Amino acid sequence: MKINTLSTFPDIIKNSLKYGVLSKAIKNKLIELNHFSYFNEIEDKDRIDDEQYGHSPGMVISYEKTYKIFKKIKKINPKTKVIFVSPKGKKLNNDMVMELSKEKNITIACGRYEGFDERIIEEFCDLEISVGDYILTGGELAASIIIDSVSRMIDGVVNKKESVSNDSLMNSVIKGPVYTKPYDYKRKKVPKILLSGNHKKINDFNRLMSIKSTLLKREDLLETCDLTILERKELKKIKNSNQNDRVFIALVHYPISNIKGEIITTSLTNLDIQDIARSAKTYGIKNYYITHPILEQRNLAKKVIGYWENEKERKNKNTKHEAINNIIIKKSLNEAILDIKKKYGKKPITIATDAKIMNNMVSYSHLKAKIQGKKDPYLIIFGTGWGLSNNIIQSCDYILKPVGGYNEYNHLSVRSAVAIILDKLFGCNF
Numbered sequence: 001m002k003i004n005t006l007s008t009f010p011d012i013i014k015n016s017l018k019y020g021v022l023s024k025a026i027k028n029k030l031i032e033l034n035h036f037s038y039f040n041e042i043e044d045k046d047r048i049d050d051e052q053y054g055h056s057p058g059m060v061i062s063y064e065k066t067y068k069i070f071k072k073i074k075k076i077n078p079k080t081k082v083i084f085v086s087p088k089g090k091k092l093n094n095d096m097v098m099e100l101s102k103e104k105n106i107t108i109a110c111g112r113y114e115g116f117d118e119r120i121i122e123e124f125c126d127l128e129i130s131v132g133d134y135i136l137t138g139g140e141l142a143a144s145i146i147i148d149s150v151s152r153m154i155d156g157v158v159n160k161k162e163s164v165s166n167d168s169l170m171n172s173v174i175k176g177p178v179y180t181k182p183y184d185y186k187r188k189k190v191p192k193i194l195l196s197g198n199h200k201k202i203n204d205f206n207r208l209m210s211i212k213s214t215l216l217k218r219e220d221l222l223e224t225c226d227l228t229i230l231e232r233k234e235l236k237k238i239k240n241s242n243q244n245d246r247v248f249i250a251l252v253h254y255p256i257s258n259i260k261g262e263i264i265t266t267s268l269t270n271l272d273i274q275d276i277a278r279s280a281k282t283y284g285i286k287n288y289y290i291t292h293p294i295l296e297q298r299n300l301a302k303k304v305i306g307y308w309e310n311e312k313e314r315k316n317k318n319t320k321h322e323a324i325n326n327i328i329i330k331k332s333l334n335e336a337i338l339d340i341k342k343k344y345g346k347k348p349i350t351i352a353t354d355a356k357i358m359n360n361m362v363s364y365s366h367l368k369a370k371i372q373g374k375k376d377p378y379l380i381i382f383g384t385g386w387g388l389s390n391n392i393i394q395s396c397d398y399i400l401k402p403v404g405g406y407n408e409y410n411h412l413s414v415r416s417a418v419a420i421i422l423d424k425l426f427g428c429n430f
């Protein structure tokens with residue numbers, strides 16, 4: 001494979017390739033490297049950067065000053081794939097590395113300052129790659145990362161092929177822990193099975209450790225991992241044991257807005273009782289509060305629940321009645337909050353939900369991280385009718401971003417919204 005680099009400081013890249021298997025691969029001509037400098041094709045003491053239009057701070061790599069060197073590289077390597085390293089690019093991952101290792105000729109263009117005049121990118125760039133969500137002072141280190149990761153995929157660069165194929169991130173899992181001698185040091189022992197000599201048992205053990213480590217450290221990877229049914233069940237069991245036992249949801253029927261923005265009381269909906277209870281149970285929610293100010297409506301809810309709790313109706317264990325056990329009926333949202341406070345000694349952190357887009361809404365990833373990171377109870381509040389009253393929304397600790405598509409129309413039933421929101425916050429992705 002031929003790799004060309006174009007940068008301001010080629011020595012940074014050259015020096016990073018002087019060591020280990022990469023230096024051998026270069027010596028053995030498994031990879032051929034050509035380092036070009038932006039200064040190759042300009043006059044002595046001339047600059048490659050200039051001030052930015054629009055009074056923004058920072059210098060920009062000039063189209064005019066770098067045009068010739070890009071053209072020269074393209075002339076020498078007419079079929080080269082030109083990669084610009086940039087924080088704006090697609091984030092580098094193992095799949096991209098494997099794809100790139102199939103190329104015969106790549107050129108990596110490294111930025112500096114505020115990056116490139118956009119016209120250079122329009123004219124010469126085939127692919128923009130970022131090496132992570134942070135900013136480097138220049139693209140040389142990013143180029144070294146690409147060269148290193150891509151080269152080790154090329155046959156012969158790493159001695160043992162299996163070292164590469166067993167690496168973390170291959171097949172969407174990370175490796176489990178690895179050990180070397182001595183077996184026992186400072187009373188810390190290596191798992192005995194690794195010394196058993198039984199290859200099947202060792203492979204099974206390593207696989208289990210690998211998927212468990214992935215669950216613990218990089219659960220996101222498991223989405224594309226080919227897990228067996230048993231493995232999936234095992235991982236779900238581990239995750240389930242410490243899930244949402246402090247998370248509650250509430251369905252509010254007063255104070256609710258109507259289409260004109262007036263405050264109303266809505267009536268109970270039978271489907272909201274069962275369906276939301278089932279969603280709550282599916283996602284491990286501790287309790288589902290139904291709040292209604294009218295006694296008859298609360299009694300109606302109790303009657304519906306009573307019907308499903310009735311032993312005679314228990315035709316199919318595991319479905320409705322099991323979920324319905326988690327419902328608590330209260331007169332108001334405040335009573336639900338006090339009920340949680342009584343159990344946990346502190347008021348729950350409240351999260352309002354609404355279909356409208358408002359200022360300062362919390363994202364799903366932020367809320368998820370908050371819930372996972374703290375021991376506080378959380379109450380996610382859902383409205384009926386045209387949504388929770390403005391007073392309730394504003395009194396909550398957070399307002400969650402609405403779920404929905406890209407169009408203007410957003411009128412999900414509350415039971416659909418509950419299911420989608422719980423899935424976004426607590427859904428299993430493997």
Ligand SMILES: C[S@@+](CC[C@H](N)C(=O)[O-])C[C@H]1O[C@@H](n2cnc3c(N)ncnc32)[C@H](O)[C@@H]1O
Nearest residue numbers: 085086087111112115130131135136138139142
């Ligand atoms: C200081 S950065 C310019 C960042 C630019 N101001 C921005 O906000 O997008 C200078 C150069 O370093 C390289 N660079 C910085 N961070 C990078 C990253 N995460 N991945 C790849 N290249 C990066 C790029 O070549 C970039 O043009």
